[in-house]
Amino acid sequence: MDILPLVIQLLSGAAGGNIAGKLMPKNSMGTLLNSVVGILGGGLGGQVLGLLGMGGGGAASSGLDIGSIISSIASGGIGGGILMVIVGIIKGMMKK
Numbered sequence: 001m002d003i004l005p006l007v008i009q010l011l012s013g014a015a016g017g018n019i020a021g022k023l024m025p026k027n028s029m030g031t032l033l034n035s036v037v038g039i040l041g042g043g044l045g046g047q048v049l050g051l052l053g054m055g056g057g058g059a060a061s062s063g064l065d066i067g068s069i070i071s072s073i074a075s076g077g078i079g080g081g082i083l084m085v086i087v088g089i090i091k092g093m094m095k096k
Contacts, residue, residue, distance in 0.1 A: 004064065005050075006043065008072040013042015013080030020081035020088075027088025037087050038080030045079015046072060 017038015021028035028034060054075075 002064075005046070005068060005072040008069060009042045009046030009076030009079070010039050011042070012073045012076030013038040013040070013045070013083075016042060016077035016080030016082075017084035019077070020084045024085060024088065027085055027092060029084075029088055029091065034084050037084045040080075041083025042076035042080035045082065046075040049075040049079070 014035040015038070017034040017036075018031060020038075021031070021034040029037070049071075054071075
């Protein structure tokens with residue numbers, strides 16, 4: 001098992017969570033929580049997409065080739081951003 005794709009996904013997830021927070025300030029929870037939720041989303045998103053054979057670090061991960069690294073960055077960032085928005089929306093709904 002290669003850990004580098006997972007690390008890339010986690011870091012990309014943190015970035016994706018913070019980017020989503022900047023783009024959607026109503027759903028932002030602050031830099032720290034955006035990062036934490038983004039890390040979780042990056043790891044989950046990357047693993048799910050990898051298992052589906054769509055890149056990332058799941059069963060189809062091939063290590064250090066450029067395609068694998070780019071797909072880990074993309075899947076982690078997208079997963080982190082999506083989860084941050086979902087959690088932000090749920091948190092906003094709970095305030096009402």
